[in-house]
Amino acid sequence: MILDAHVHLGHDVVFDEDQSEEQLEEFYAKYQVDGGIIQPYIVRPYLEDTQAIHDRIAAFVKTSTKRWWGMVSINPHFRPQDYEAEAQRCVKDLGFVGLKITPIAHACHPASQDALHVFEMARALSVPLMIHTGAGIPFSDPISVVKALESFKDVVVVLAHAGSEMHNQQATYLAEKFDNLYLEPSWVGVIGVGHMIKRLGSTKVMFSSDNIYQIPVELAKYHSILSDQNDLDNVLYKNVVSVYNLKI
Ligand SMILES: [Zn+2]
Numbered sequence: 001m002i003l004d005a006h007v008h009l010g011h012d013v014v015f016d017e018d019q020s021e022e023q024l025e026e027f028y029a030k031y032q033v034d035g036g037i038i039q040p041y042i043v044r045p046y047l048e049d050t051q052a053i054h055d056r057i058a059a060f061v062k063t064s065t066k067r068w069w070g071m072v073s074i075n076p077h078f079r080p081q082d083y084e085a086e087a088q089r090c091v092k093d094l095g096f097v098g099l100k101i102t103p104i105a106h107a108c109h110p111a112s113q114d115a116l117h118v119f120e121m122a123r124a125l126s127v128p129l130m131i132h133t134g135a136g137i138p139f140s141d142p143i144s145v146v147k148a149l150e151s152f153k154d155v156v157v158v159l160a161h162a163g164s165e166m167h168n169q170q171a172t173y174l175a176e177k178f179d180n181l182y183l184e185p186s187w188v189g190v191i192g193v194g195h196m197i198k199r200l201g202s203t204k205v206m207f208s209s210d211n212i213y214q215i216p217v218e219l220a221k222y223h224s225i226l227s228d229q230n231d232l233d234n235v236l237y238k239n240v241v242s243v244y245n246l247k248i
Contacts, residue, residue, distance in 0.1 A: 003067070003237040003246070004028075004036030004215070005184045006130070006160055006208035009060060010053045012041030014105040019212060021060050027212040028066050031219065034237075035067035036208075037097060037244060039130075042105040045075045047082055054086070058094040069246060070096035071130065075106050076114040084121060091125045097244045098128045098158075103144070104136025111147040119152045128156035128243055133171060134164025134187065142170040149178050156243060158182045158206070168192040175204050182243055184208035186218055194225045202231035206239045 011018050019041065028035065038060070040053040054072065061068040072090040074083050090096040099122050101108055101115055108115050110131055122129040133142045142163045149157060157178075162185035163171035169192075175181045176199060183200070185193045186208040197205055207222060209215040219236075226232050241248055 001237045001248070002033045002207065002219070003240050004033055004209050005158070005206040005240045005244075006186055006210045007036045007038045007068075008041045008210070009038050009057055010041040010043065012105075013044055014042045017041055017211070021064070023212055024060070025064060025066070027215055031215045033066075033209075033215060033219075035064075035069075037069050037071050037240065039071035039098075039100050040073045042073070042102060045077075047078060047086065050074050050078075050086060051089075054090050054094065054096070058090075058096075061095075067248065069244065070094055071098045071100050072096050073100040073102065076101060076108045076112075076118050077106065080117055083117065087121050087125060091127055096127075097246065098122075098130055099125075100130045100132070100160075102132040103139035104132065107139075109139045110144045116148060116151075119148050119155055122155045123152060128158055128182075130158040130160050130184075132160045134161040134167060137167070142167055142174055146174065149174070149181060153178075153180055156180050156182070158184055158243065160184055160208070161187050161210070162192075162196065162205075163188070165189050165192060168196065172196045172199055175200050182206060182239065186210040186214060190221045190224055193221055197225065197231070197235075202226070202228075202234040203239060205235050206243070207236045
């Protein structure tokens, strides 16, 4: 089995990207990936647009032939009561399994008041919080997450892109220090991912594509550096299942 921890649906107004339901069906069939966790591409910062993309994800999860789970992405600067209501609706009513902060797109430093409110929501809803790292320094420097990690040791955190190619040493260092921190190293070069797994073992790293055209590239990285089937199983699906408590 293979599950992808970082999949997008919709239209992204920050990066001008698009990914449709049809493309997801086509590419996940083509590369024999069984599904994964789908989050919105960044919508316009309005509550209705945010609700609409969450509903679109929920509809796709229901009708697709693959196995998907939703991830919540709400601008942390929305009014706290609006953030709470939408996060709660997604997790409790729609069955979503995690929250996401994208510092570069949400203009949100991971140690800001509004970000800490998202940590509180992750704690209250008992779901992991994924935070984008890499592009968008200094907000997206993995070190920006330290303050929150220290105060929220019971919240599971996943660093998306594991700091990316430039900052993955910091992400690896933090994942060594914090038991509740996991890495998804999409876009990190194969040498960086190799060092990461050597230092952390295979239980803290999750296969993620972030983009359909990246699926074969990301899979090839792990087949190039890992030969043990247990390590491959951990990275390709077991870690995402346990971190996000997926029912498979
Ligand atoms: Zn992404």
